Amino acid sequence: MPVSDGVISTLIDLKRVSEEGLVAQLTSQLRGLIVAGRVGKGRALPSSRRLAKDLGVSRNTVTYAFEQLAAEGYLAASHGRRPVVTVDGGERIEGAGAVASRARSSRPRLSPWASKLKQTDWPMSYQASLKPLRPGHGDAREFPNEIWARCLRRGAVRAARRELGPVNRTRLREALAHYLATSRGVRATTDQILILPSAQAALTLIAAVLITPGDDVWVEDPGYPGAAAAFRASGARVTGMKLDEQGMQRMPGMAAPKLIFMTPSHQHPTGRLMSLARRTEFLGSSRPGKTWIVEDDYDGEFHYDSRPVPSLQGLDAHGRVFYVGTFSKAMTSDIRLGYLVVPPALVSTLEIAQRHIGLIASSHVQEALAEFIADGHFLAHLRRVRRLYHARRDHLVEGLERHLGEVLTAEIPSGGIQLVARLKRGRADQAAVKRLVEAGVETRALSSLALGRPRDHGLLLGFAAWRENEISAALRTMASCF
Ligand SMILES: Cc1ncc(COP(=O)(O)O)c(C=O)c1O
Structure with a gap:
């Protein structure tokens, strides 16, 4: 049932907690009256001065509530005039949360660059923190x-x-x-x-x-x-x-x-x-x-x-x-x-x-x-880490041979920070990477670096970022996963 101007304030019940809380409460209750059809489309609400006086709140509280409802589309507000209701009873305008979630699920038209x-x-597949033997890193x-x-x-x-x-x-x-x-x-x-x-x-x-x-x-x-x-x-x-x-x-x-x-x-x-x-x-x-x-x-x-x-x-x-x-x-x-x-x-x-x-x-x-x-x-830093990485490469190669010689063949690179160890049998490098990640060793499947159909299957293992004891521990873990 529509209500007359004087009654609106009597239908509002504000709990005095904080000024911010009052705005939220007033916004929500006015919205409720509009949606329930008690203040119909085209009706003007009381002025902010009047409503503030009737409710015993500051005028700002009422103005902020009106502004919020205007932003949501329930009111048309113009300076110096009473705000007018713009929707029919029963019409609920979606809140910002619903709009945002719809925007996320709708498909924006991307440029060819972004689509490709x-x-x-x-x-x-990597975790946030670096784990042995993640490739691609120095120490x-x-x-x-x-x-x-x-x-x-x-x-x-x-x-x-x-x-x-x-x-x-x-x-x-x-x-x-x-x-x-x-x-x-x-x-x-x-x-x-x-x-x-x-x-x-x-x-x-x-x-x-x-x-x-x-x-x-x-x-x-x-x-x-x-x-x-x-x-x-x-x-x-x-x-x-x-x-x-x-x-x-x-x-x-x-x-x-x-x-x-x-x-x-x-x-x-x-x-x-x-x-x-x-x-x-x-x-x-x-x-x-x-x-x-x-x-x-x-x-x-x-x-x-x-x-x-x-x-x-x-x-x-x-x-x-x-x-x-x-x-x-x-x-x-x-x-x-x-x-x-x-x-x-x-x-x-x-x-x-x-x-x-x-x-x-x-x-x-x-x-x-x-x-x-x-x-x-x-140059001093390069000289130092070059010696270190060289020793780590050799340590990884020897360890692969000792612990995993039955399943992997290491390709020894003349330089760099990582090496490839090929699977001796089968093609299941991606499954192996998954098992290893769960066990705490990060590697990359060679087949995941293929452009077309993968021809090569194995693991890309980093050695530069890992101390020899860390490499040994990772190799023992790997041996238990194959
Ligand atoms: C072959 C190659 N080129 C370039 C980069 C990228 O280097 P940046 O970190 O400077 O982008 C990488 C990083 O892993 C790489 O492996």
Whole structure:
């Protein structure tokens, strides 16, 4: 039954707990009267002054309740006028919670980029905390945090003093140009080097600048899923190339693609080193300006059995090779710093894209790293952990042979931070990974890194991040799971 103006306040019963509580109570009770049809559509509620007086509350309490009901769609309120009911009795407007849950369940129309990225994203079976023998990591416990903290402090002060802006700080580019020339044979002027938050950022940037939907891109199979994802999302037709002992192979008869992604120093995941003959073959068949090569040297700092093979980029005399690097493995992934050496013809385009996508690293960290390198800490850290990781690789290889020689065959990489152990029998690597995770050992199934139908079955095991006693314990656990 509709009620008259004077009666509305008598139907409201407020418990005096707090001002906030009063607003909520008043909102809810007024809403109840409207929904019950006791104040019908088109009716004006009493003014805020009048209702406040009748209820013995502040005018603000009433105003806030009116505003809330107006926001929910029950009232039309305009300044200086009494609010008017806008719904019929029985009509309940969904609350914010219901709207949000409907919004979640409805399907937003995504861009082709996002849709492809979602299709291509790979399931992360990893837990939040790092467990042995998770691959892909160096040992953050060995990082000289105190020295780094001092560099960060100085970097922050220096970044503030100089008026250079945060994009591609000169001191770090100069330090990197020198380091890359002497240790990796990379030929680059400082302006060819972009400083980015990660290697993955470099791949996204290259894809954004070069890929037109439908372009062919070749990647290694099995390979690094982050690369396939970046190029697929941009609309490329990504084809996996088989590997042999010398690394990625060219398939005879296939037309040259727009771009070839490779990890020639330590193939991800197998750790194989691409032979000089194979490098020359890829370079020879890539026409300048037509086929670009992306060389991802994510962990090239770690070589144990021989002198490092110089980069592919250094062999290229025609500006066809992008060289991608990261500090995630050489230092710690918490640093979030990578870099890209860009072929001369594309430097200004890549720089524009870098600024517009916003892939800019913190000036504090860039300056800190320049300091860390200039003071010799970077090379000292590398020398130290290289020895450590070398010993850990050998420890893992020996342990695999001793504890799991019946079921797994280790491929011994000449460098890097992880290795592949192939299943001697069967293909059930994903089931094995599941069992191992439950037992507290994290690995990755080789078959999950395949692009097409998996040809390789085994486990990707990290050794760099784990002390020898941790590796031994993990191997004993693994032995009990097979
Ligand atoms: C082959 C390869 N490239 C690039 C990356 C990504 O490095 P970042 O952490 O700098 O994005 C990884 C990370 O695991 C990798 O394995």
